[in-house]
Amino acid sequence: MKSNSIKADLHIHTHFSFDSLAVPENVLKAAVKRGLNAIAITDHNELAGALEAAAIAKQQRLPVQVIIGEEVATDKGDLLVYFVKKKILPGTLERVLSDVKKQGAVSCAAHPYDKVRHGIQLEALEPRLLANIDAIEAFNSRVTLPSHNVRALRFAQKHGKAVLAGSDAHHPLEVGSAAVEFIGVKKLDKRSVILSSREVKAKLSSPLVHFLSRYAVLKKRLRRKKENILK
Numbered sequence: 001m002k003s004n005s006i007k008a009d010l011h012i013h014t015h016f017s018f019d020s021l022a023v024p025e026n027v028l029k030a031a032v033k034r035g036l037n038a039i040a041i042t043d044h045n046e047l048a049g050a051l052e053a054a055a056i057a058k059q060q061r062l063p064v065q066v067i068i069g070e071e072v073a074t075d076k077g078d079l080l081v082y083f084v085k086k087k088i089l090p091g092t093l094e095r096v097l098s099d100v101k102k103q104g105a106v107s108c109a110a111h112p113y114d115k116v117r118h119g120i121q122l123e124a125l126e127p128r129l130l131a132n133i134d135a136i137e138a139f140n141s142r143v144t145l146p147s148h149n150v151r152a153l154r155f156a157q158k159h160g161k162a163v164l165a166g167s168d169a170h171h172p173l174e175v176g177s178a179a180v181e182f183i184g185v186k187k188l189d190k191r192s193v194i195l196s197s198r199e200v201k202a203k204l205s206s207p208l209v210h211f212l213s214r215y216a217v218l219k220k221r222l223r224r225k226k227e228n229i230l231k
């Protein structure tokens, strides 16, 4: 890490997501081990994992900033939100963006173009909605096709949007496979996430990681079945 810069993975899931078994404490351990200075926990329509991770980081005085985030499902596709104070409920992109604004949070289109993973089709967005999206995830380690990342980066550059990146980790092993290095920044806040200069360092995940989240879904389904039998 360069002095006076922050290396951050801005898209991480925990077991509070339906497709992950990752425990917040292990995600934090992985983040510290990989030299990240900040992580955003972005569970599907849920803040509990992010809040738990932030509490653990504070309690154990870990050298990693935890950004309270969420990956909110909208009618146009998934939207990452950062610096959230209160859980944002899924719904229309218009309403979700208005909630983001009310909370003074930051919004970012997650894995755009990736239809399999509910990415927003950016060109199809009404300009007034696009204007309210702060950033574009221009690198996601788990995209279905690498060309989705290329298109997302091009779109962000063309429309002057901040570029962000994340591993989309569903397992601690994946934490840090994509990171943004914010230059000349000591701590991330809304302003620095959108306005500071940055470098993206990232690699695509191996196909194995999709197997890991598939495994997580199956294991949770089995657990639910067992609970029903016991009732």
Ligand SMILES: [Zn+2]
Residues within 6 Å of the ligand: 011, 013, 071, 110, 168
């Ligand atoms: Zn995700």
